[in-house]
Amino acid sequence: MADSGPPIWQVMQSKGYSRREFMHFCSFAAAAAGIHASGLLSVVHAFEKKPRPPVIWLHFQECTCCSESFIRSSHPIVADVLLDTLSLDYTETLQAAAGHQAEKCLQDTIKNYPGQYILLVEGSVPTKDGGVYCMIGGRTAEDILQEAAKSAASVIAWGSCASNGCIQSASPNPTSATPIHKLLSRTVINVPGCPPIADVMTGVVTHLLVFGRAPELDSQGRPREFYSRRVHDTCYRRPYYDAGLFVESWDDESARKGYCLYKMGCRGPVTYNACGVTKWNNGVSYPIQSGHGCIGCSENGFWDNGPFYQHLASFPGFGIESTADTIGTALGLTALGGVALHAITTNIRKRKVIQELKDDSLSPEKTAEGGDN
C-alpha cells in the first residue's frame, strides 16, 4: 500500500505559500465547513499532519456544472489549495491523462489506496437496458461506480444528478437515471443543487479532510450545516412575504421595489439550501437577489414540479395551465349544480311524501280544536 502523499501544509510550502497564507487558508476552510473558531486548531493540525487523501472524481450523466461551480470557490486560496493539493488522481474533465492511461490512474488509485481515497461522483447512473446509456472505457457507469465505491473512505454525491437524479430522471426518465445513494449500500453524502454552491462543496470536502468522517447528515443524507434551512428562511425578501407584498408580474412596480417573488412561483418556501446566506460567485448575489424566483434546484424532482413561474404545479393529465385550483373550482361548481338539480327532482319525485308530512301535522285549527298541544 503506497503512502497517500504529504500533508497539505507540506505541499503548500513546496509551492511557496507562507505560513501566514496557510493560516489564512485554514481559517477560511474552517469557516466554510462551519467549524467554530475554537476548533481552528484542529483544522491547522489536520492540514499540518494528515496525509492528503487521494481523490477520484467520477463523471456520469451530468453537465459538469458541479465542477464549474467547484473551481469558483470564493476564496482563491481555498479553491487553489483544494484543487492542487487534493490529489485529484482521476477526473475526466481536469486530468492530463487520456484513454488507457487515464483508466490506469483510476485502477491504480483504487488498488493502491483502499480505504483512503475520497470518491466524488458527479452525475446520475442510468440503469435501463443494462446501463448502455452511459459507458466509459467500455464499462457501464454503474460498474465503475460500484468498483470505486467499494473501498472508498467516503463517497460524496455532487449535485442534484448524483443525489436525486435531476433532469435525467425527470418524467418519463427514459434511461432510468438513478441517484447513486440508491445504488450503493453505504453512506453517501448528498450535496444537491444544480449546481451546488461552490463554498458548500469546499465546506464538505474540508470537513472530510479535517475530521476524516462525514459531517452530520439529515435523513436525506444532506449535511445539516448547509441544508437544514429553507431558502425562504434566510431570504432578504422575507419581510415582504410576511407583509403580503408580492410581485404580480415581471415588469410591475412591485418587481422594481424588490417585493417577494412568491406569486411568481418562487420555490424558496419548499427548498432547502444555503443560497440566502452563502450566496454565489464570492457572495455577490443569488437568484432571488437578481430578481428571479428560486426554482428549487436542490430539491427532489424539481423538474417535474413546474412550471417554474406559477405557485402550484400543473395538474397531471389536464394540460399545462390547469392547476389543482382549476380542477377544484370545476368540482365545486359541479357539486353546486348537482345539489341544485337534486333539490328540483326531490320536489317532483317526493311530492307525495312531502304532502303527507304536511297532512300528518297538526294545523292551527286542529290545535285549537284538540287543545292537547
Next chain:
Amino acid sequence: MASAQPIPYQRVYVWEFPVRLYHWVNAVCVVALGVTGYLIGNPLAISYSSEAYQQYWFGWVRFIHFVTAFVFFFNFLVRIYWGFVGNDFARWTNFIPFKRAQYREMVEVLKVDVLQTKIRGLISLGHNALAGLIYFLSFLVFLFQAITGFALYSSMSDSFFPRLFAWIVPLMGGDNPVRQWHHVFMWFFVVFVIVHVYLVFYHDYVEGRGTTSSMVGGYKFEREDEYKS
C-alpha cells in the same frame, strides 16, 4: 287534508354534547382553514401603498391557519375518543361497514335519497350507513390534511409536536409535493361542505325529523310506530 288522528312522535337524544361541540368546532376550523389556506396559496394583491414594516397581514393569515390547525387536530382526536365511549349513535362502528345490514342500508339510501328511484324507505336515525362511510373517508382526509400540514409546519417550527411529522416530507418526495397535495385536498372540503349542508337540509325537508336542529339541541324525532331503539 289533515288526518284526523295526531301522530305520536318519540323524542330521541341522538347527539350528545361532546359530539355537538366537536361538530361545531370542526365546522368553524374547516371554514377558517379552508379560507386561510386558500389565501396562503393565492394571496390577494392589496395594500401596495404601504411599506413592509407597516403591515403583517399575510403573516396573520398564516398564523390563523396554524393556530386553527392545532384546534382542528386535537378536536378531531377528541371525537375519535368519543367514538369509543359515547352513545350508540356516536360509536365508531357506525362509520365502518362491518355488517351485512349496513350494506343493505347503503343500497337503500342510494335508491331512496340519492337516485330517488324508490320513493319511500326508512333509514336509521343516527348516521345512515352511507353517510357513516363517507364520514369515515372524510376522517381519513382530515388525517391526511393534518399529517401533510404538520409536515409542512415542521420546517417552520422547532417544537416537539410538529417535528413528529417531519419524516413525511422525504416520504412524499419533498416539501413541494406535500404542499401540492395539501392544497389539492382543500377542494375536498369545499365539495364536502356543499354536499353535506345540502343533504342535511334535504333530510330535514323530506323526513321532518329535525335533522338540522339536532346538531344544536341533540334531539331527533321519530314516529312512535316506526321507532326501533
